[in-house]
Amino acid sequence: MGEIVLDQVTKTFGHVQVIPPLDLQIEDGEFVVFVGPSGCGKSTLLRLIAGLEDVTTGEIRIDGEPATHTAPAKRGLAMVFQSYALYPHMSVKKNIAFPLKMAGLPQSVIEEKVENAAKVLNLTDYLDRRPGQLSGGQRQRVAIGRAIVREPSAFLFDEPLSNLDAALRVNMRLEISELHNSLKTTMIYVTHDQVEAMTMADKIVVLNAGRVEQVGSPLDLYNAPRNLFVAGFIGSPKMNFIEGETAEAHRATTVGIRPEHIAVSTDAGSWAGVVSVAEHLGSDTLLHVQTENLGTLTARVDGEFSVRHGSRVFLTPQEDKMHRFDARGLAIR
Amino acid sequence: MATTHSRAAARLMLSPAVLLLLGWMIIPLSMTIYFSFLHYNLLIPGTHDFIGFANYSYFLTDPAFFAALFNTLLLVGGVLAITIVGGVLLAILLDQPMWGQGIVRILVIAPFFVMPTVGALVWKNMFMNPVNGLFAHMAKALGLQPFDFLAQAPLASIIGMVAWQWLPFATLILLTALQSLDREQLEASEMDGASPFSTFFYITLPHLARAITVVVLIQTIFLLSVFAEILVTTNGGPGYATTNITYLVYAQSLLQFDVGGGSAGGIVAVILANIVAIFLMRMIGKNLDI
């Protein structure tokens, strides 16, 4: 079980309210990602759920039981920290065994569970090493091992991949997703990387300045962003925003169009412009186009598209993929 | 992890240390201030009359005080100059690739661990003694007249001894700081066409600024209170040639048993140290990030 409910939770540091009243429902077995720019309060929110910070007002319920004032260890949650927080003076085996030892399990059970975890995470050969002798990816696995042996009702991840290099990050992303598929345990994952959020989450919670901007599945957020912030934050490359006459023609203050929803032609189209930078990725081509009166727009074309800096191109947006926003930045449906 | 409960516990854990240091500062210091206004000599029992600032005017008009103040400044300044300049040069030398670096480091650092009384006595007797000292032997071998260091250049000799003890400290700290200098910065300045000389002045020296500040601070604390070296070599003499403030106060109070006069001297020393300390704390406070 791992259903977590936040009811009107707030957090204040000194006189600064970092989390205004916030409601959130996390279902059992869900993979939930908190995403937002740095300083948006996503880590604080995670630490409130973990019990590492006290909530200022409001209530947290885990599986229906009030947990607001329960000690972190008693909430039945396990956490993987950004710095991994491995105990440097203990071997890998002892690190993974530590929560079990604290729970007072018999030695034989501990041995068995540690061995199983090590097998799952490919750590069997490293059990006697110290954290200092491991690579970043291996340390990450040990931290996850320490979390899974406890069989928690939910896993909390605090930007776990931010200290890994790009290639390893993609691997670990898959491993964590696989782990979620096999364990089917609730996972709450904090990241500032919207790609991680999009690829891993069942449900994404977009946070900005402590407020929840939108909650939904990755494709919900992609297809129907509730406001300008979510529209700009989800999706890569970023959505183009256009104001002025073009927007007014659509009865909106701002219209947004994603780069992949703009058709590019060298002959004719709605908006004329000059290519300032062309990024040829092979699988697709990103064009940064200086238009005549709409500023710089980004467009994405599948496969190769042979234009260069200075080439003249025409852009045509897919009208049905346009997003419209009112003066307050909210989407017009 | 900062809950109200842990805050209270933290305060409780901190209080013994704070109270002890507070007591150590306030109780004896206020007693010294009190004594400094009394006519109080251990050899004259009975009356401890209140005499106002008489002790201060006596101490501050005593020619010995000016000699001692001057000697203190010379001692601190001289040792600082030698150890900083020598320390920077030595640190740069020891930072170069060489064979047996570890052993050279051990040799250079050794004098710091020699207790002040031993260092001073060895220098005084075995090196500076005008008859049997090693320097006298060397002078004679060269056909020169042996030089009586402690009689003819007493303060300079003491500065030399103290500098020998503190040079390792400065070197070690500056060397440690130097080793944290980013090699790529040096390579970048080499690529930019800087000569070794300008690299030193524009890259190395600014990088060492913080460490030099720290060396000045720490050494000043200790150098203002140099005592044992003077006690076992010259007893402040000849005349007042090697008497510093610390030694003068010691002589006034524990040799002449003049508690009142000694206390006034002690307070003057505290005030002087505070003047220096304010400067130093400003410097280090800016350089320390907590």
Add this chain to the structure above:
Amino acid sequence: MARASSNRRKTVVTVLAWAIGLLIFFPILWTVLTSFKTEAEAVASPPSFINFHWTLENYAEVQSRSDYFRHFLNSVVISLGSTVLGLIIAIPAAWSMAFVPAKRTKDILMWMLSTKMLPPVGVLIPIYLIFRDIGLLDSLLGLIIVLMLINLPIIIWMLFTYFREIPGEILEAARMDGAGLKAELLYVLTPMAVPGIASTLLLNIILAWNEAFWTLNLTAAKAAPLTAFIASYSSPEGLFYAKLSAASTMAIAPILILGWFSQKQLVRGLTFGAVK
């Protein structure tokens, strides 16, 4: 710089560095050598470097005449005692400042550092009189207390810089893993803090061992440590070079060896963590 000449450069640097190193170390070396000479050889002109009649009789003489061993024990008791007592008071203080920092933590630390700047002569007379009146003059306990107090700021600062390096996330991880306060202390904090505490211990033993203001002024015969013992050689016995050398060697040897082991910590401790 031409890389081809780097080996020649290395040779020059090596020769220069060794020459300076030996020069700085020479007074110590000379003292050790002289301690094995007879008195006559010790003052012989020209002096002999190693080509002399090696003898241990100076050491025996120093021990039998002025009871080196008792002073050595006094030094051990004073330096160890003041350091351990200081650690007992400093560990909780440094701990709380490192892990539960408050707004005034920096001020408290700076204030502690400033007590180190109080010149000892400013408080010499009251301490002397108080100690005389309550019978702590010339006692080991009295010196233990004084040396503990003068080194307390350094001990706290050193421990603070070490403790601050223990990442807070590790403590949080332990709490998430179900460790209570006792288990946290026993299995996580203590093992991680031990190296820092050990370095602090080592450095402060050295500082207390060599302290030569209070040990000289507050002792007479009974509690005199090695600093005072050596000071008694200032005259006229200092003119017996071989015995002076033997006594000096015995006074500095233990701490010299400890000191060489603690070079790294020394920098950190004495610079209040400002240089690492």
